[in-house]
Amino acid sequence: MYGWIWRHLPGPVAVRVALAVVLALGVAALLLFVVFPWLEPLLPFNNVTAE
């Protein structure tokens, strides 16, 4: 999977490293600010009220 991505990144090694870092940060940001806020209320960790 990662090998496939690496082979499909264009340019010399320096550019590929930069692109890979950008990709990783993008995925992390997507998880932190979109996926996790959506997922979190569905998980049984953090309900603090008594009904």
Next chain:
Amino acid sequence: MGTVEHLGRGAGRISGDLGELAPSPRPRPRPGPTPPEKDRTRTIVRTVGEVLITLGMVVLLFVIYEVYITDLISAGKQREATAQLDDRWHEQDTAEAQRSDHFEGLGEGDGFAKMYIPAFGADYQFTIVEGTTAESLEVGPGHYTDTAYPGQPGNFSVAGHRVGKGAPFNDINLIQSCDAIVVETQHSWFVYRMVPLEEEKAGWAEGKGKDPRCKGVEPLGGPYEALVGQEIVLPTNGGVIAPVPHNPDVTLSSGEMASLMTLTTCHPRFSDKERLIVHAVLTDQWAKDPSKPDERPVELEETG
């Protein structure tokens, strides 16, 4: 991109001129080309491994999100709510002649009071917002809308997160009987103190009750028999925020009713199996003096 050796699988690894018999200048320990069958197995195993590692990283990232990132987001929201509350108090202070607290017309998520627990340090301060929806609780401790407001007879009940989201009630299990929970409204200061724990109830008057800080704190009788300083209950036990805790059916006139404060949070940490509940009773209150806006109650000095 688009060069021929990039098109085939593993082309970068296996030398392009397979037919050539001459030894390559840099000998490799690996034997000749692997048969395609084995190569495919290798690819599958490697991909599964990569996916598992990736999932592990995602779970780690989620822990970081839950414990740190939500704190950052909530800190911003709490700052904003506090700034808005300060603005509103300041505005109404100059506009109103009559100095009495009123809480009508509060919208979900509006800040209306500040709470201090001096035992947790001088910097422990949170703006309490109206409502207990997930959005409100991201801002700070949230007031159960059907319960009393600060200083009123009944049970002023507040829920707060224990992990992440600013975690206002992170250490709430460490609060001791008689520790002050100070609530500031626009015109008043209210001092609540945690009521005795179950095991402290017997012999309270001769024991801890002698501490000067415990003035006004004692085991309450009658319908309040079941009231203890801290308890762990099931999430379905809504009786803890009833005007008379654990006696939701009892109706008392406001004169007979004690003024209580109840904090609820999740228990154990990182789980929502149960709820940790803290009950406190109103022992003192002051009207703010408009000529001395910076005056603060002495209870706030009870740090450490």
